[in-house]
Amino acid sequence: MPAKQIASPPKPELDALIAAASRGDVDAYEKVYNAFFPKISRFVAFRVGHRQTAEDLVADIFIKAWQFLQAGDTPLSFNSWIFTIARNKVIDHYRTKKTSVDLAEVENIIEYEDHTPEAIDADLASRKFLGVMDRLSSDQREVIRLKFIEDLDNEEIAAALGKTTGTIRVIQHRAIILLKKYLEDSPA
Amino acid sequence: MAISKEDILDDCIRRLNAGGSIAGCLAHYPHVASLKDDLRIASYAIRIYRIQDSGLDRSAVWGDIRRRILDSKTRSNRGSVSSSIFNLRLPKAMFGIATFVLAIGLVQTTAAAASDSMPGETLYPVKRTMEKIQLTLTIDDVQKAELQMEHARTRLTEAKKIIEANPQQKTTVIKKTLEDLADTTAKAVQQSADNKDLLKKVVELTDNQQAVLAGIEGMTTGDTKEAVISSLDSAQVTKTAAEMNLAKLQDQENRDQASSPATSTPESIKGAQTITPSSTTPSTTRTYIGDKPTSTDDTLNKFGETGATTTDPIIEQASTSTAPTTTAIINLR
Numbered sequence: 001m002p003a004k005q006i007a008s009p010p011k012p013e014l015d016a017l018i019a020a021a022s023r024g025d026v027d028a029y030e031k032v033y034n035a036f037f038p039k040i041s042r043f044v045a046f047r048v049g050h051r052q053t054a055e056d057l058v059a060d061i062f063i064k065a066w067q068f069l070q071a072g073d074t075p076l077s078f079n080s081w082i083f084t085i086a087r088n089k090v091i092d093h094y095r096t097k098k099t100s101v102d103l104a105e106v107e108n109i110i111e112y113e114d115h116t117p118e119a120i121d122a123d124l125a126s127r128k129f130l131g132v133m134d135r136l137s138s139d140q141r142e143v144i145r146l147k148f149i150e151d152l153d154n155e156e157i158a159a160a161l162g163k164t165t166g167t168i169r170v171i172q173h174r175a176i177i178l179l180k181k182y183l184e185d186s187p188a
Numbered sequence: 189m190a191i192s193k194e195d196i197l198d199d200c201i202r203r204l205n206a207g208g209s210i211a212g213c214l215a216h217y218p219h220v221a222s223l224k225d226d227l228r229i230a231s232y233a234i235r236i237y238r239i240q241d242s243g244l245d246r247s248a249v250w251g252d253i254r255r256r257i258l259d260s261k262t263r264s265n266r267g268s269v270s271s272s273i274f275n276l277r278l279p280k281a282m283f284g285i286a287t288f289v290l291a292i293g294l295v296q297t298t299a300a301a302a303s304d305s306m307p308g309e310t311l312y313p314v315k316r317t318m319e320k321i322q323l324t325l326t327i328d329d330v331q332k333a334e335l336q337m338e339h340a341r342t343r344l345t346e347a348k349k350i351i352e353a354n355p356q357q358k359t360t361v362i363k364k365t366l367e368d369l370a371d372t373t374a375k376a377v378q379q380s381a382d383n384k385d386l387l388k389k390v391v392e393l394t395d396n397q398q399a400v401l402a403g404i405e406g407m408t409t410g411d412t413k414e415a416v417i418s419s420l421d422s423a424q425v426t427k428t429a430a431e432m433n434l435a436k437l438q439d440q441e442n443r444d445q446a447s448s449p450a451t452s453t454p455e456s457i458k459g460a461q462t463i464t465p466s467s468t469t470p471s472t473t474r475t476y477i478g479d480k481p482t483s484t485d486d487t488l489n490k491f492g493e494t495g496a497t498t499t500d501p502i503i504e505q506a507s508t509s510t511a512p513t514t515t516a517i518i519n520l521r
Contacts, residue, residue: 026257033250041242041249053352055244059252060304066257089304096306097353129232148233151205153198169194179229 008035018078022069029069033062036079040086042150043160047090057089064089083152083159132182140175143168196220201230307346307361333379333386336372337393343369344397347419351404351412363415370422373397377430387434394427 008014014035020028040061045054065082133141139161146152146160158165200213200223210227217223302314319339326332347365350358373394380386398420405416 024261026254029257030250030254033253034246037246037249038242041244041246045242045244050352051243053349054242055249055252056349058244059249059256062249062253063256064304066253092304092306092309093353095309096350129229133233144233147198148201148205148230151202173194176226176229180225183229 018069021066022072024070029066032078036062036082039150039152039156040082043083043086043146043152044090046150048093053093057093061086061089077155079153080155080159083156084162087160087162128183129179132179135182136175136178139171140178143171144175144179147172193220193223196223197226197230200227201234204231204234307350307365308358329379330383330386333376333383334389336376336379337389340369340372340376340393340397343372344400348400348404351407351416359411359415362412366415366419369397370419370426373423373426377426377433380430381433382437384434384437387430387437390430391427391434394423394430397423398427 009017009031014032017028017031017035021032037058041054041058044057044061045051048054048057061082064085065078068081068085133144136144142161143157146157147154152160154165154168157168161168163171196217200208200210200217203213203216204210204227210224210231213227214224302311302318305311305315319342323332323335323339326335343365347362347369350362350365373390376393377387377390380390401416401420401423405413405420408416
């Protein structure tokens with residue numbers, strides 16, 4: 001069922017809140033938190049199974065974001081680097097679960113675990129769609145998920161996956177072409 | 189201004205996610221080639237999952253965030269500097285030295301990456317070394333005790349996270365972390381020996397340790413479980429020691445007030461104290477740059493106040509503190 005969406009303030013207002021937060025205004029930061037909580041919490045929760053751990057990670061992400069705001073040196077836009085922080089926190093969390101870690105492996109071939117809640121009331125077409133998603137590469141699948149299901153924009157997806165926005169557009173374009181092809185090809 | 193097809197698709201996906209319809213999008217953007225097919229695909233995904241709640245408690249998490257932000261603000265108002273690079277809190281006067289010391293080699297960038305590392309990770313030893321440096325550079329006794337408590341809290345969080353993530357594995361790492369927890373807590377008690385406020389904080393700290401450890405004990409088995417139970421015992425012992433200490437101090441205070449109410453001053457009370465419960469030896473755990481006297485009376489009088497002038501001689505002795513404060517380097521780890 002659709003979640004209750006907290007309306008995010010329009011961009012100029014959000015920018016002003018972020019600026020106030022960078023000057024130490026905690027109340028302004030709460031509003032920034034409310035605006036980003038839905039996406040960040042979904043991003044973490046769908047990749048980290050344990051609820052308490054997910055909540056701890058989300059808190060850590062926003063604390064780190066606050067620290068960077070106070071330090072005042074944030075060249076990129078807030079929503080791209082908060083997703084970079086989120087990505088790093090999730091990766092670090094995966095590291096604690098592994099006995100040996102190849103850093104390059106984790107960072108370049110990040111295959112996020114999937115803890116998305118079970119699809120409910122999926123009709124035939126949707127189930128077929130799920131089957132077809134498996135045929136995409138993991139990058140393509142991830143971009144489709146982040147764009148269609150988690151409602152991230154390209155900048156946020158780029159930060160979350162550690163890629164450029166140009167690459168994201170290419171991946172998405174290719175993924176949609178493939179999905180169309182597979183949906184037409186597969187038996188009804 | 190021409191909008192690209194991808195931007196149109198993005199906009200329509202946003203609308204669909206917000207409850208709009210394909211027909212509505214197509215009406216908004218007529219004559220866009222293959223938009224209908226693309227939206228059909230998007231709608232399958234959206235229909236299956238619909239933007240679901242993460243299931244996480246937004247206000248509870250905010251409560252945690254707010255408390256930690258305000259805690260760090262309180263600490264920096266007390267005359268220490270909160271540096272987001274290192275996550276260190278040092279007395280302001282120490283920051284020059286700390287910057288010089290830590291600017292050696294590649295430590296700056298590594299330090300930022302290390303500050304979040306967990307036991308078992310490559311950079312974890314760096315994190316622990318940084319904590320030791322923090323301790324060495326902290327002169328003020330109260331701050332030192334509080335820092336040790338902070339480190340104890342970190343050890344507890346580390347143990348909790350590892351156990352929650354992997355209750356059956358990493359026994360060696362868990363055991364070591366819990367041992368360090370007990371060790372640091374014991375040091376914090378020693379450091380707090382004659383200070384009621386600090387002792388109360390120790391009691392709170394060990395209370396919390398017991399609560400958290402009891403919570404995760406159920407997830408563990410075998411050796412790990414034994415280690416957790418042993419930590420619970422340690423926490424209890426430490427808590428009892430702190431409570432006894434507190435009671436003695438309170439007793440002494442009451443007696444002093446009864447005998448000479450007009451003349452008791454904080455210094456004379458401290459001077460009169462020779463509380464040395466068997467588990468604590470305050471003078472031997474304190475280390476100072478430049479070998480300052482270790483007698484309890486002297487140190488409490490001289491170093492007991494936050495922001496005392498005693499930091500100046502320390503700076504002169506170090507004689508390398510002219511390095512300017514470096515600007516923050518943001519390492520997004």
